[in-house]
Amino acid sequence: MEKSFEPARIESKWYEQWEASGAFRPSGQGEPYCILLPPPNVTGTLHMGHAFQQTVMDMLVRHQRMRGMNTLWQVGTDHAGIATQKIVENQLATEDKTRHDLGRDAFVERVWKWKEESGSTITNQMRRIGAAADWSRERFTMDEGLSAAVRKVFVDWYRAGLIYRGNRLVNWDPVLGTAVSDLEVNNVERDGHMWSIRYLTTDGAASLVVATTRPETMLGDVAVAVHPEDERYAHLIGQTLHLPLTGRQIPVIADDYVDREFGTGCVKITPAHDFNDYAIGQRHKLAPITIFTLDAKVNDNAPEKYRGLDRYDARKAVLGDLEASGLLVETRAHKLQVPVSQRSDAVIEPMLTDQWFVDLTCEVQADGRPGGRKAITGPALEAVRSGEIRFVPENWANTYTQWLDNIQDWCISRQLWWGHRIPAWYDEAGNIFVGEDEADARAHAAAAPVGALRQDEDVLDTWFSSALWPFSTLGWPADGPVKNERGEVVANWDEDQIFLPSAVLVTGFDIIFFWVARMVMATKYFTGRIPFREVYINAIVRDAEGQKMSKSKGNTLDPLDLIDGIALEPLVAKSTKSLLIPQVRAKVEKRIRRDYPDGIPAIGTDALRFTFAALASYSRTINFDIKRAEGYKAFCNKLWNAARFVLMNLPEGQVPAPAGAPATEAERWILTRLKQTLAEVEQHFASYRFDHLAQALYEFVWNEYCDWFLELSKPALNGDDTAAAASTRHTLLVVLEAVLRALHPVIPFITEEIYQEVAKVFVRSSMSAKDTPSSLPDSSTKSILQSTYPQAADFATDDEAAAEIEWFKAVLSGVRRIRSEMNIPPGKTIALLLADGDANDRTRVAKFTPQVAFLARTEAPRWIESGAGEPAAAAAVVGGLRVLIPLAGLIDLDAEKARLAKEIGRIEGEIKKCEGKLGNANFVANAPAEVVAQERQRIADWNGTLGALREQAARLQNP
């Protein structure tokens, strides 16, 4: 093995071999275990959130596969309607073209071309992360099979009366020129104004003042509303107002939606451009007046003067004219919530348009019966409320149910070209025909179409196809095998439905509504099953300061830069590339030069993955700090070098196993600790506590196996006892091998590399059946992927050995502390005397003499009579035993006195605490007996130690 761990060298070779071996595919044996990849945007690139989330999935999948489960990690990509269309439109823009210049067919063809070119970027990046996914079943939300599923779902829901088309007020993105769903709108706080405008009654006898943040919409006002019980305006209700600038007349209506306390208590009603006003308009049977075109310019329903003006220009014009006519009463600053399109940042304009909706409040059930619960959301709510689907952490279940309880119909049509075209046709009379294709639509028509049919121009919301992911990827609704464009079978519903429900969905809280809830709705409706048993909501990855990573802040980290490293200049260039504002650019550059003066060091995939695991507690956010990752790279190096040590201490070629139980206490202790660690790991996997899992293995490997067992093995390997040496060699290897398998789901590359080295020296046939889990490697081993996950049950505990090693560690630590605090050079061999102690101590000293001498750099310990003849010495106290290092020429007497005094002080403090408790009659009476007993034991132990320390201190005072 190389002298140090070099991730780049070993990572490059394993992934290809693994994938080619077919080991990532379901084994066909054992219980099904499936994880669905949240399909990333096909044109996307891997960011830290993906890398984190996919590491979590990969750990689960690798673990379960090693446990013998029939494991499927279903992967694929999403066509991402708006995002992808925008990318290609931006490309066209550089050629001074729009999509309309190409026409729909040519444009869509061009998007497909772009998808073919760049669609594998993210999947190749996933491979760099080590994702053990079944690529042979990779799907795309617009591939043939998934498109068929989309059509069937649409048609079935339509025929069940659960999808309808209607002219409704929707969130309209005037830049993208499409409707978007409620979820795709963010409300952001902006500084704006509140304007007060006076409306006069038509008889000129009275007036009222309305307050508005959008004065331009007055052009579409159809009424002014006041509260029915508002005495100030009671006399105006039913009267007619003169709507300024328009020549129109509008009524004053009463509606208790109006808040008397807010503003003037008078609300202008613009049903065509405000959701509340729309509802009021409907209640009062007032026809809405649309005053904007689809690109948010004033249309012909407004006075000629304003036509063609952009909405904000119209605002200025309207305000100017109101001011001129003396009707503008007040202008004041006002903070308001502005609805903004998530995709384009454009301010949303509510618009009356024809759209398709999924009816989420309808109570007709799938079999046509009217039911007492909502047909689509009812079962989705029950699945979570009943605990059939479990959220981890569980409080997210509230978020889920609260949203579903208050859900509105889902607007699913988008005025885009890239996506699933809606399977609906219109005849020349405007009648609607829905079917999987035109023929099917005709066949199901109630009456013959009038003239020719033309298909609906719109496409479906991307999330419509994502909602089907749990079953569409498994081959639903096809009867036989589903093939990809290369003719390979990618799914077969008859066989693959064993993977529904999947075991766990690993995803972010930001798509609980967009995706999780909709998958439950669709999957329950069409298959009767839940899509997954558990939903593990992973944390959001932020930068080291806790800031959200975003390109506009220039604080994103590319996971591949962490893996491969990147020099400063390319990093600066990359991070500032998309920043157009010079000040921001300069600031980001400065920060990067400060934080990464030498660029980012290459830490490798394994260290990155271990870092993600170590950070994956139940907290909502994780702050990613490179320092932490560097620490875990050191861990990988530690493991690497431990393996080197073990292997270089093995005789050429093979390791014969000793007969019987391990020969030394150290071996029995480390095996005991291994067993405990494996038991913990199993629990942490079950509870998704990857942070604890990582920490348990980290501590075992570093603080126990390396720090103690490897060190203890040295005297054993070099000693005269050949049986102990042989046994130790064997145990070194057995524990290393188990650790490799235990760590493999977290750090797959390095564990495989070392495992292969281990396989060369393991001789399976020489081992007793009990010591030989079937997975132990030997020269025939191909991959650690084929090994089984180590179980606590594979190993035995030995409490006596564990106690002896704890004793040994205490003795050694005592000596080390004296050495360090007395500034005795590490290389200097010193004398070691022992006094007092019981028979147990004598036995142990005899047993561990070589280890103590070797690790503490002392001469062989000698027992002395305690009493007047003792030499002046520094002492450590272990139970009743005093471990003495003679002062002669080595030790500063005063320093030792001070050291003892400090230690005595500390122990006195502990004793005081114990006494406080035991002196409290209520404690003794009420606390559980074992707690009281424990406290008594502690005080006895402390007193023993204190006595020995005081005796020692007294001896130094009067030598």
Place this chain on the structure above:
RNA sequence: GGGUGCUUAGCUCAGCGGUAGAGCGUCGCCCUUACAAGGCGGUGGUCGUAGGUUCGAUCCCUACAGCACCCACCA
């Protein structure tokens, strides 16, 4: 306006009813033949504030403060 989190060592975070922990940082001594990406030893915290429950509270309850995030129709 509703809801959900968070507040523990200089930093980032575990712990969550019975002796305050980790990583990184920091200080001291060491290139001891697995590893200087290392070894050994230290320093560092009245666990946001105030009450309450309890024999005992960082942990449970209540209120408050600060910080995040989500949902929502105040013009």
